[in-house]
Amino acid sequence: MMMLERYAYANRWRRVSPAAKGLFALCGLTAVFAAGSPRVACCLAAVLAAVTLAGTGVSLKNYLRVAAPALGFLATSAATLLFSLRLDGPAGPALHLVPSELPQVAFACTRSLGGLTAMLFLALTTPMNDIVALLRRLKTPETLLDIMTLCYRTIFVFSEAVHDMRTAQAARLGYATPGRALRSLGALAANLTLQVWQRSQSLHQAALARNNDGPLRFLEPEYPRARASLATAALSGASLIALAMVST
């Protein structure tokens, strides 16, 4: 999460219009789902990953580290699709491979992989505030955007609070035994709930103090050569889709 965040704020394409990056990611997603075979979907995933690496300046190692949780999830899903549990086997319940499912699983997995690379392209090049601003221009409901803004900000506030509380508990042997660890974890959750409540009250007061009485609105950043970026994104995105359509 923090690595994603770091690259989003400090990558080569940070100052490129979010609309252009969003359009390219969307085209990437569309192309992946339009792909006629796992091989094409796989190629598209490779292209999207290569574009991301080139555009952001992220090393391949760090790219894989960022993608690892999602890749793990994808691998688990693929395994559950590929293997089935047989209860009536001669040696009792056992997992066995279902070869007939293989083409479908391969297709689903390569498409998901392509989708993941398209989303990673957006996440690694565009900070959350730019994405929220883009969604606002796309007329996303204000309530949803407010929730996104507040959640994003509070993730960092509360991760710090959790870290501090956990350290304080550990310093007083709160995690010395499994039993104590469980109790400490419960206390931490209870305390955090209370803090969330108090913090939400404070944020509400702070918003009112700065004359807020509706949606949370901010100054939207401006990007140089936004139209040119958008045209480039549209062209390259359309090429991806065309590639997916013509290849089999």
Added chain:
Amino acid sequence: MKQDSGEIVLEVRDVGFRYPDGSVGLDRCSLALRRGSRTVVLGPNGAGKTTLFLHCNGLLRPGGGQVLFEGLPLDYGRRGLRELRSRVGLVFQNPDSQLFSATVREDVSFGPVNLGLERQAVRERVEEALESVGMTECADKPVHNLSYGQKKRVCIAGVLAMRPRVMILDEPTAGLDLRMQHELMEVLQRLHAEGMTILMATHDLDLAYAWADEACLIDNGRVVGKFSADEFPHKAGMLERHGLAVPQVARLYPLLVARGVFPPGAPAPRSCAELARMLEPDELAGALCR
């Protein structure tokens, strides 16, 4: 912009307030701020300082008494509060309670955008406010990557961008190291020089004595003392009765006068640094500065 220094800009008159759990927030609390003044609010924890500030910004409504801005009782209607909050800015103690946007520039723009200003006007105010607090270089940084002191400065910029006439700060130096404290006080010094009326709560008596024109002591929700900051040395008894100490320099200077180091009747120094300068080139200067 020189203004009439005798004019009362914000007044809290006999205000009483009880929290929903029945605890007393304020008890016939009265305070008047002169335009362009620097006032410190002193008092132990739980004395009612924050409650008082929330009343000044219209976030809490008095159970009794009234709050007046520029001689008129506050209008708690939507338009009235909007007007008040653009004139009286409040900087909260914990910056994480105030900052809720992802980046510095966005957060500072929050107030001006809420005022309904045009995009260009918002942009100008944001840049000006960031410049005032020396945070222009951090404008595009995410808020969570800032230091505590930087977050405090962004909070001040967020309020400054609304161009208030009165700025209220709830313990702005709490949790800051010495250098950050100095930087913050320089910002406040600059704002005061530009004509801003500043009300600040602090537990740092040395800072209060060095900075303020006027002091207000509050305890159990009631103002128990109001005096000019020059009178700090004579308020030892009152301060100690309410769990506060006398500023170091105010304790030391009379002793030096009694020992004949300084002549009686000369203007008293407001800080150890000032006292050290008066003693120069005496060797005591270095020791006192430490």
